[in-house]
Amino acid sequence: MRLTVGQVHRHVLALASSRSCFVLGDNLPLRMLSLPRAVRFHQTAWLGTETVQDKSASLTLASLEGQNKVEYGKKEKATRIGGPKPSSRASALKVKPKVSSFNSKPAKSTLPKSAVVKKTLKIDESLFSAKSFEELGLPPLLIDRLNKEGLSTPTEVQSAAIPIISQKHDAVIQSYTGSGKTLAYLLPILSEIGPLKRPTEQDGSDKRSGVEAVIVAPSRELGMQIVREVEKILGPNDKRLVQQLVGGANRSRQEEALKKNKPLIVVGTPGRISEISAGGKLHTHGCRFLVLDEVDQLLSFNYREDMHRILEHVGRKSGTSSRDILGPLARRSERQTILVSATIPFSVIRAARSWGHDPVLVRAMSVVPLDSITVPRPVLSQTDANPNSPSNSVNQAAVDSLPPSLEHYYCISKAQHKVDTLRRCIHALEAQTVIAFMNNTKPLKDVVFKLEARGMKATELHGDLGKLARSTVLKKFKDGEFRVLVTNELSARGLDVPECDLVINLDLPTDSTHYAHRAGRTGRLGRKGTVVTICEETETFVVRKMRKQLAVPIKPCEFTEGKLLVHNEEDVE
Numbered sequence: 001m002r003l004t005v006g007q008v009h010r011h012v013l014a015l016a017s018s019r020s021c022f023v024l025g026d027n028l029p030l031r032m033l034s035l036p037r038a039v040r041f042h043q044t045a046w047l048g049t050e051t052v053q054d055k056s057a058s059l060t061l062a063s064l065e066g067q068n069k070v071e072y073g074k075k076e077k078a079t080r081i082g083g084p085k086p087s088s089r090a091s092a093l094k095v096k097p098k099v100s101s102f103n104s105k106p107a108k109s110t111l112p113k114s115a116v117v118k119k120t121l122k123i124d125e126s127l128f129s130a131k132s133f134e135e136l137g138l139p140p141l142l143i144d145r146l147n148k149e150g151l152s153t154p155t156e157v158q159s160a161a162i163p164i165i166s167q168k169h170d171a172v173i174q175s176y177t178g179s180g181k182t183l184a185y186l187l188p189i190l191s192e193i194g195p196l197k198r199p200t201e202q203d204g205s206d207k208r209s210g211v212e213a214v215i216v217a218p219s220r221e222l223g224m225q226i227v228r229e230v231e232k233i234l235g236p237n238d239k240r241l242v243q244q245l246v247g248g249a250n251r252s253r254q255e256e257a258l259k260k261n262k263p264l265i266v267v268g269t270p271g272r273i274s275e276i277s278a279g280g281k282l283h284t285h286g287c288r289f290l291v292l293d294e295v296d297q298l299l300s301f302n303y304r305e306d307m308h309r310i311l312e313h314v315g316r317k318s319g320t321s322s323r324d325i326l327g328p329l330a331r332r333s334e335r336q337t338i339l340v341s342a343t344i345p346f347s348v349i350r351a352a353r354s355w356g357h358d359p360v361l362v363r364a365m366s367v368v369p370l371d372s373i374t375v376p377r378p379v380l381s382q383t384d385a386n387p388n389s390p391s392n393s394v395n396q397a398a399v400d401s402l403p404p405s406l407e408h409y410y411c412i413s414k415a416q417h418k419v420d421t422l423r424r425c426i427h428a429l430e431a432q433t434v435i436a437f438m439n440n441t442k443p444l445k446d447v448v449f450k451l452e453a454r455g456m457k458a459t460e461l462h463g464d465l466g467k468l469a470r471s472t473v474l475k476k477f478k479d480g481e482f483r484v485l486v487t488n489e490l491s492a493r494g495l496d497v498p499e500c501d502l503v504i505n506l507d508l509p510t511d512s513t514h515y516a517h518r519a520g521r522t523g524r525l526g527r528k529g530t531v532v533t534i535c536e537e538t539e540t541f542v543v544r545k546m547r548k549q550l551a552v553p554i555k556p557c558e559f560t561e562g563k564l565l566v567h568n569e570e571d572v573e
């Protein structure tokens with residue numbers, strides 16, 4: 001069943017009735033007048049050519065008060081951060097959300113006493129809407145499994161996405177990093193397929209046994225992380241129903257597993273999925289769901305051929321060829337296409353329109369028909385901007401992706417002193433789980449060596465390591481065996497280490513999207529998080545440019561005598 005735009009609007013009204021108010025206008029198809037807590041801060045409703053930002057948001061940085069050691073610098077010029085005084089962004093925000101220790105698990109410690117002790121970070125409760133999974137119409141068996149895993153309340157984006165996907169809409173899901181997008185698409189899929197699904201009249205006569213959902217992710221790590229999430233929900237007895245098809249692993253073993261286990265869901269990287277599909281070992285014509293996670297990256301040139309094959313073959317009606325004159329939509333069976341990312345530039349909206357049937361854009365508590373969206377007007381610096389330029393849409397996407405709970409700083413350091421600055425920064429902020437990003441693989445080893453030599457447990461993660469080494473490193477880091485993970489772009493997207501409390505840019509990110517994805521490795525699910533960019537004097541203009549594009553305060557700072565000293569911008573300009 002496919003809904004008309006009118007039906008979508010009605011659904012949106014129903015969805016929003018408790019806390020948001022929508023008005024259907026003449027030339028503005030959908031106007032969101034009020035957005036729920038937590039979402040308001042970041043939510044921007046794209047309205048025709050208008051972009052509206054609600055500044056009366058209520059998620060406060062004050063509520064995420066840090067325990068960082070902070071000291072005033074020169075009296076009137078330095079600013080205290082993390083103390084009772086809210087930042088400029090927070091000052092506009094009124095309501096202090098409750099904070100709970102919900103889902104915070106104590107760290108497993110396999111370490112000697114002197115080693116790192118993992119700190120449990122609190123989750124900001126206001127990220128969750130009032131709804132329960134029951135209210136979202138998930139089947140009882142699935143809810144049981146969620147409860148067993150300690151998951152009882154959907155996040156905002158899950159509340160918005162689950163009903164829409166359950167109603168068989170093609171959808172683009174956008175919400176900031178760490179807001180729970182993975183379960184936002186997995187739960188409605190698991191409601192329809194597999195052992196936890198909603199009972200239907202056809203049960204028993206249902207002969208479908210092929211792959212029913214294909215989930216594509218740009219990296220092995222992310223692919224494997226999604227597999228673990230599906231396995232966790234399916235439970236130990238049914239975990240064979242999901243199969244990973246990621247590059248770097250043994251291909252024939254994956255093909256054998258496909259034959260033996262007959263999985264309902266496959267999760268993989270574009271190259272490996274298309275390779276196995278082209279070899280005739282993966283049959284996806286009857287597939288009902290295609291999910292592209294980190295879709296903006298999957299649409300990049302590197303993946304073009306593999307993605308083309310996947311889009312052409314997954315859920316294609318049998319008996320049609322790719323040269324069919326009916327066009328890609330008509331050739332499709334009932335496949336639902338779900339595109340997901342924290343950063344959705346306009347190019348993704350355009351792609352979604354051409355692949356989907358009346359697709360909708362789902363953001364936390366907001367659902368908008370894609371047809372109503374045009375290239376957004378700049379919300380940032382008006383001076384920068386040609387309103388219709390693709391880079392403007394990319395910058396806006398990066399703004400939307402930043403979790404509201406982050407603190408951003410930059411610190412000037414000579415290249416040869418960067419590791420020392422990194423170490424001082426970690427001590428001053430008392431960070432326990434740190435991800436440090438660099439742009440190249442080679443220098444990672446050197447940084448790890450220097451940190452270890454100074455008594456800080458550190459490890460490296462990059463693409464030159466084998467698959468097994470990569471998963472071992474990641475597991476040990478997640479378990480708290482290492483305090484610092486020094487890595488490159490491999491880890492910038494999707495990586496979920498909930499306890500990560502500090503992200504460091506040891507090399508500058510290439511653009512604001514890049515900055516946003518790196519930054520999003522901390523502050524997961526509303527937890528407190530800090531991002532520090534360590535740069536040379538000559539690079540500060542890049543930081544200032546990103547600050548302008550992202551519309552967040554990235555404050556100049558230094559670390560002296562074990563403390564964070566925050567400067568006013570005029571000190572450094």
Ligand SMILES: Nc1ncnc2c1ncn2[C@@H]1O[C@H](COP(=O)(O)OP(=O)(O)OP(=O)(O)O)[C@@H](O)[C@H]1O
Nearest residue numbers: 153154155177178179180181182183342494496525
């Ligand atoms: N309803 C929920 N209750 C408690 N924890 C949740 C819930 N939904 C998701 N999580 C947890 O929140 C964390 C972040 O979720 P997830 O990785 O899906 O975020 P994301 O939005 O996809 O982030 P990114 O954009 O960085 O990929 C994960 O550890 C996940 O297990």
